[in-house]
Amino acid sequence: MKWPRPLKTIDIIFGRTTDGRKKRFAYLMILPSVSYFIIMFAYPTTYAFYLSLHTWSLAEPLRFVGFAHWKSVLEDPLFLRSMMNTFYFVILSVPSIVLLSLSLALLFNSATRWFKAKDLFKAIYFVPVITSFVAIAWIWNWLYQPTYGLINDVLARAGLPPQMWLWSATQVIPSLAIMQVWARVGFEMMVFIAGLESIPEVYYEAAEVDGASTWSVFRCVTLPLLNPQILLVTVIELIFALKIFELPYVTTMGGPGNASLTIVLYIYRSAFRFMRMGEGCAMAIMLFAIIMVLTLLQWRSLRRPLVY
Amino acid sequence: MIREVKRFPLKLKASRLVLELAIYLLIAAGAILMALPFVWTALSSLKEPDEILALPPTWIPENPFYLKNYAEVLERFPFGRWFLNSSIVSIASVILSLLTCSMAGYAFAKFDFPAKEITFFAVLGILMIPFEAIMIPLYLLFSSLGLGNTYLGVLGPNISSAFGVFLMRQFMENLPNEYIDSARIDGSSEFRIYWNIILPNSRPALATLAIIKFIWCWNEFTWPLIIVDKPDMMTVPLGLSLFSGFHFVAYHLIVAAATLSILPMLIVFIFLQRYIIKGMIMSGLKA
Numbered sequence: 338m339k340w341p342r343p344l345k346t347i348d349i350i351f352g353r354t355t356d357g358r359k360k361r362f363a364y365l366m367i368l369p370s371v372s373y374f375i376i377m378f379a380y381p382t383t384y385a386f387y388l389s390l391h392t393w394s395l396a397e398p399l400r401f402v403g404f405a406h407w408k409s410v411l412e413d414p415l416f417l418r419s420m421m422n423t424f425y426f427v428i429l430s431v432p433s434i435v436l437l438s439l440s441l442a443l444l445f446n447s448a449t450r451w452f453k454a455k456d457l458f459k460a461i462y463f464v465p466v467i468t469s470f471v472a473i474a475w476i477w478n479w480l481y482q483p484t485y486g487l488i489n490d491v492l493a494r495a496g497l498p499p500q501m502w503l504w505s506a507t508q509v510i511p512s513l514a515i516m517q518v519w520a521r522v523g524f525e526m527m528v529f530i531a532g533l534e535s536i537p538e539v540y541y542e543a544a545e546v547d548g549a550s551t552w553s554v555f556r557c558v559t560l561p562l563l564n565p566q567i568l569l570v571t572v573i574e575l576i577f578a579l580k581i582f583e584l585p586y587v588t589t590m591g592g593p594g595n596a597s598l599t600i601v602l603y604i605y606r607s608a609f610r611f612m613r614m615g616e617g618c619a620m621a622i623m624l625f626a627i628i629m630v631l632t633l634l635q636w637r638s639l640r641r642p643l644v645y
Numbered sequence: 646m647i648r649e650v651k652r653f654p655l656k657l658k659a660s661r662l663v664l665e666l667a668i669y670l671l672i673a674a675g676a677i678l679m680a681l682p683f684v685w686t687a688l689s690s691l692k693e694p695d696e697i698l699a700l701p702p703t704w705i706p707e708n709p710f711y712l713k714n715y716a717e718v719l720e721r722f723p724f725g726r727w728f729l730n731s732s733i734v735s736i737a738s739v740i741l742s743l744l745t746c747s748m749a750g751y752a753f754a755k756f757d758f759p760a761k762e763i764t765f766f767a768v769l770g771i772l773m774i775p776f777e778a779i780m781i782p783l784y785l786l787f788s789s790l791g792l793g794n795t796y797l798g799v800l801g802p803n804i805s806s807a808f809g810v811f812l813m814r815q816f817m818e819n820l821p822n823e824y825i826d827s828a829r830i831d832g833s834s835e836f837r838i839y840w841n842i843i844l845p846n847s848r849p850a851l852a853t854l855a856i857i858k859f860i861w862c863w864n865e866f867t868w869p870l871i872i873v874d875k876p877d878m879m880t881v882p883l884g885l886s887l888f889s890g891f892h893f894v895a896y897h898l899i900v901a902a903a904t905l906s907i908l909p910m911l912i913v914f915i916f917l918q919r920y921i922i923k924g925m926i927m928s929g930l931k932a
Contacts, residue, residue, distance in 0.1 A: 358835070359756060359835065360756070360757075360758045360759075362752075362756070362835040362836070363752040363756035363757075363758045363761075364752075364758060366748040366749060366751060366752035366756075366839070367748070367749045367752045367753065367764065369744075369745045369748060369749070369805065370745045370746065370748065370749035370768070370805045370810055371749070371764065371768070373745065373804055373805045374767075374768060374771055374805070374807065377783070377801070377802060377804075378771045378774055378779065378807075379771075380782075380786075381779035381782035381783050381786065382774055382778065382779055382782075384782040384785075384786075385778060385779055385781060385782045388781065388782060388785075393785075441672070441675060444668050444671055444672050445672065447668060448665060448668045448669060448672065449665065450665065456918065456919075458672055458673075458676050459918075459922070460914070460915075460918050461676040461679055461680050462675070462676065462679050463914075463918075463921075463922055464679070464680075464683065464911065464914065465679065466925065467860055467864075467910050467911075467914050467921065467925075468864070468907055468910065469863070469864035469866065469881070469882040469885070469906065469907075469910075470864070470866060470882075471866055471882040471883075471885045471886050471906075472882070472885060472903045472906050472907050475686075475885065475888070475899050475900075475902075475903040476682045476683070476685075476686045476903055477682065478894075478899075479685075479686060479689065479896055479899065479900055479903075480682055480685065482896070484698075484700070485697065485698050485699075485700070485702060485896070486702075487681075487685050487702060490701055490702050493701070519679065519682070522679075523679065524925065524926070527922055527925075527926050528926055531926060576775070580775060580777055582777070582866075582867060583866050583867070583882075586870075586886070587886050601777050601867075604777065604780075604781075605867075605871075608780075608781045608784075609784070609871060614781050614785070617781050618781050618782070621777060621778045621779070621780070621781060622778060624775065624777060624778060625774065625775060625777075625778035628773070628775045628778075629773050632772065632773040633773070
């Protein structure tokens with residue numbers, strides 16, 4: 338060892354020699370992720386916009402066309418149809434998911450004697466969340482099957498006429514919405530249960546002292562304190578539903594007619610079936626804009642301090 | 646409501662009992678509705694092709710040990726290969742994400758360096774980008790690199806994640822600085838501090854990220870659909886989607902294949918239920 342021996346402790350205390358080394362180390366540590374994010378996210382995002390201004394083809398280089406694709410997309414009746422279908426799906430599924438999962442969470446929270454069955458029930462509600470949407474699509478495709486399916490059989494036993502479900506232009510979006518509700522309600526229920534458990538007991542004690550009824554406790558204590566979760570769940574589900582793709586891709590491919598053509602399904606079809614990358618990118622950026630606004634809303638809801 | 650009973654157990658009157666019973670019945674009815682599609686599919690998968698199309702449908706298969714549908718699925722489709730592919734991609738993604746995210750998370754949590762805030766903010770910004778918005782350029786990028794139909798190609802978007810970096814930073818910020826400082830005084834190298842002190846102490850966060858990442862990769866559909874078209878390189882969900890290619894939908898194969906595809910994740914879920922639910926709620930299902 339050389340003399341004078343490096344006085345490590347003192348160096349650290351005064352931050353002399355280690356500071357530069359620490360900075361270099363920190364940069365090395367973020368380097369893999371940050372460079373990866375640039376390649377996988379920053380570059381494709383800008384390139385998507387660039388592509389939307391060009392016509393892409395396998396044979397020739399990109400041809401600049403300005404906003405022609407944006408214009409043609411906005412005038413494309415099929416794109417408008419896919420937007421309408423998606424919004425219809427969102428309007429049907431999202432409020433149902435929020436209401437149902439909130440009600441379920443309240444039920445779970447107000448039962449007291451579980452005989453150790455609570456985890457089992459939670460698990461049953463949660464299983465669809467860990468199942469792939471492709472499997473969910475097939476399961477429901479089979480349930481909805483007009484001739485051999487279980488649902489029409491139950492309807493028949495109840496004396497009701499059979500329905501065409503996924504095979505009907507008017508029922509296909511509601512049928513997909515039911516699938517979405519089934520797939521997502523367990524997840525959001527658990528979010529609400531976590532929210533309910535975090536409400537401090539003192540509020541309920543105070544309400545009890547005041548002799549509040551169950552309903553007014555719910556309306557004036559539980560609901561306001563659960564506001565952040567309600568907003569969070571709504572926004573998560575909005576984003577999720579806006580991006581719906583697997584369910585119609587597997588079950589209907591957008592049919593019958595174009596009754597279940599959704600935005601992402603149309604983007605996929607334009608870009609990868611008809612190789613219209615420019616139009617696909619223009620639509621994708623529009624979807625991105627909608628989702629970005631919703632995500633910002635979600636962040637605000639998470640950061641908002643609780644003042645009641 | 647619950648609190649009332651907890652604090653005054655003697656208040657449990659008949660009306661309260663009836664209410665509780667109604668609550669249980671509602672929860673149980675809901676659970677039956679949630680489980681029924683799975684149960685029906687699994688029962689259908691044990692029926693002979695004729696019985697599946699019987700009218701009216703039977704509930705319990707005539708021969709509950711009829712496994713030929715499964716045999717036919719395994720024979721006609723490379724299901725084993727799809728399981729292997731899904732496992733390879735999911736496990737690789739878990740390992741790589743744990744490494745990259747914990748490294749970056751540690752640097753953001755415990756180091757000061759120029760442009761740290763703005764870099765972290767940019768990483769958070771990535772959370773806003775939906776995959777659907779960038780799938781077209783990513784496809785062009787990957788296919789120009791010749792990554793179509795390769796494991797690296799499927800793995801591509803799942804090597805690191807902004808959410809993972811965020812999760813790691815949040816957790817590591819709460820680790821005491823004394824650990825790091827005393828190790829430095831003892832003369833440990835920075836990398837050894839990360840590897841021997843930070844990582845072992847971040848186990849809960851690492852486990853959460855691993856679970857989220859694994860489930861996400863295992864179930865991912867859109868990206869594999871775009872980047873893979875060779876049956877041998879498909880993942881389980883992608884292979885499962887192939888069944889729509891038939892003119893006549895062969896339901897006896899579909900129900901068997903769907904049941905097969907769900908089983909592994911279900912088994913994992915049964916054992917790790919608590920961690921999985923907690924982890925997924927933390928992520929908001931964004932990996």
